Amino acid sequence: MKIPWCRRRLLVRRQLDRWFLDLPDAILRHMTGRGDWPPYSLRSFVGGANSFGDVGTTFLDEFWRLGLLRRGTRILDVGCGCGRIARALAADQRLKELGIFYTGMDVDRDNIGWCRSHIARSNDHFSFYHADCYNPTYNPQGSTAADAYAFPHPDSSCDVILLTSVLTHLLEQDLSNYLAEAARVLAPGGVIYASMFLYESLDDAAPGAARHGIPFPFRHGNCAVNCEEYPTNAVAYSEAYLRTLLARLGLETIGPVMYGLQDIVILGKAPGTWAESEPERGWHALEDGCFRWTERTFAVRLRGPVIRKPVLRFRFYLPGVLIEDHGPLRLSAAVKGLPLRSVVYDTPGEQLYVTEIPEEARTEETIVIDFELDKARPPSPSDWRELGLVVSFHESSGRLRRPLEPFLLSQE
Numbered sequence: 001m002k003i004p005w006c007r008r009r010l011l012v013r014r015q016l017d018r019w020f021l022d023l024p025d026a027i028l029r030h031m032t033g034r035g036d037w038p039p040y041s042l043r044s045f046v047g048g049a050n051s052f053g054d055v056g057t058t059f060l061d062e063f064w065r066l067g068l069l070r071r072g073t074r075i076l077d078v079g080c081g082c083g084r085i086a087r088a089l090a091a092d093q094r095l096k097e098l099g100i101f102y103t104g105m106d107v108d109r110d111n112i113g114w115c116r117s118h119i120a121r122s123n124d125h126f127s128f129y130h131a132d133c134y135n136p137t138y139n140p141q142g143s144t145a146a147d148a149y150a151f152p153h154p155d156s157s158c159d160v161i162l163l164t165s166v167l168t169h170l171l172e173q174d175l176s177n178y179l180a181e182a183a184r185v186l187a188p189g190g191v192i193y194a195s196m197f198l199y200e201s202l203d204d205a206a207p208g209a210a211r212h213g214i215p216f217p218f219r220h221g222n223c224a225v226n227c228e229e230y231p232t233n234a235v236a237y238s239e240a241y242l243r244t245l246l247a248r249l250g251l252e253t254i255g256p257v258m259y260g261l262q263d264i265v266i267l268g269k270a271p272g273t274w275a276e277s278e279p280e281r282g283w284h285a286l287e288d289g290c291f292r293w294t295e296r297t298f299a300v301r302l303r304g305p306v307i308r309k310p311v312l313r314f315r316f317y318l319p320g321v322l323i324e325d326h327g328p329l330r331l332s333a334a335v336k337g338l339p340l341r342s343v344v345y346d347t348p349g350e351q352l353y354v355t356e357i358p359e360e361a362r363t364e365e366t367i368v369i370d371f372e373l374d375k376a377r378p379p380s381p382s383d384w385r386e387l388g389l390v391v392s393f394h395e396s397s398g399r400l401r402r403p404l405e406p407f408l409l410s411q412e
């Protein structure tokens with residue numbers, strides 16, 4: 001497929017759109033109640049300029065359905081464009097109440113400028129930054145190659161990472177780096193939501209087969225591209241290659257690939273990337289993968305590579321009735337008889353216990369952590385769920401069954 005020169009040169013195309021189309025588009029938008037949309041010169045780069053609002057809402061509905069949005073969720077939208085998804089999230093009253101945090105990043109300065117002044121200005125939970133990463137269309141002056149770009153976020157700091165219509169523009173080395181970076185910044189139990197052009201075999205991506213309405217006739221290593229002289233215009237991968245890459249990065253697909261105009265893959269950290277945990281003693285199973293302690297002592301066995309300065313993070317849920325009836329609860333822990341931190345919890349709900357593991361216990365691949373509560377209540381058939389401290393190893397919400405990794409042993 002031949003792409004005209006002016007379409008390829010972003011600045012030229014955008015300038016022409018600005019001169020000739022933005023004004024009539026603005027008048028039309030104001031007449032049709034779409035005054036808060038970005039101008040045509042930005043919108044036209046994210047597919048159908050007129051479906052901008054509907055596509056944003058469709059994504060939002062999908063995120064709700066999949067159970068991705070919850071209290072305090074930290075979202076990173078990689079390649080956020082001109083805010084198609086951010087605008088829908090920012091307008092949702094339920095999300096305001098949940099206090100989600102959203103960060104959008106893009107290589108396109110114009111997009112980031114618009115999102116900052118129109119979305120972030122009135123939402124202090126929304127922020128945007130420019131990634132000065134080379135892209136032949138969107139950032140031809142970029143200082144870092146996409147295959148070497150490090151997301152400026154700490155490890156395990158995002159719960160949901162969006163990559164919509166972005167991996168569809170990345171060649172093999174760039175894709176590998178972006179997924180590795182996404183895996184690094186993804187918090188345990190977090191989810192990567194990405195769209196791609198996927199084929200069983202790249203032979204199926206050639207003209208004629210064109211399941212996505214775009215043929216990919218040119219092979220480029222492990223991917224196939226739509227246009228040889230402008231390869232990042234559209235890039236397709238085989239599912240087999242993607243799965244090999246995911247395994248190497250410690251990621252796995254959650255649920256089946258959802259095939260469509262672009263194919264949606266939902267990814268999480270594969271168990272074992274950190275430390276695997278299994279109940280050792282004193283556990284009471286509520287249901288598959290969900291446990292409650294009614295005894296005062298219990299233990300967990302952690303298995304994983306020997307790491308320097310390991311820190312244990314333990315997430316659990318403290319039912320209100322325990323505190324209301326018995327007052328604050330103290331949780332203590334020990335490893336090999338060595339005492340770890342002891343913490344008092346006086347509020348119900350989600351809790352986090354964090355402690356360093358002492359030098360003497362770091363030398364083996366398996367360690368057993370002994371926990372002790374200063375109070376507990378026996379199970380009761382009527383309100384068995386409410387009476388003890390609860391930990392879940394995975395969670396089913398919407399169509400997703402997500403690993404939660406309540407015990408995380410990571411390097412400080």
Ligand SMILES: C[S@@+](CC[C@H](N)C(=O)[O-])C[C@H]1O[C@@H](n2cnc3c(N)ncnc32)[C@H](O)[C@@H]1O
Nearest residue numbers: 046079080081084106107108135138146164165
């Ligand atoms: C088709 S748009 C999709 C925008 C947005 N994700 C959406 O679904 O509305 C592709 C976006 O990816 C951005 N992009 C391209 N290469 C990128 C890279 N290496 N890093 C971050 N963003 C990139 C482009 O600037 C563009 O805004």
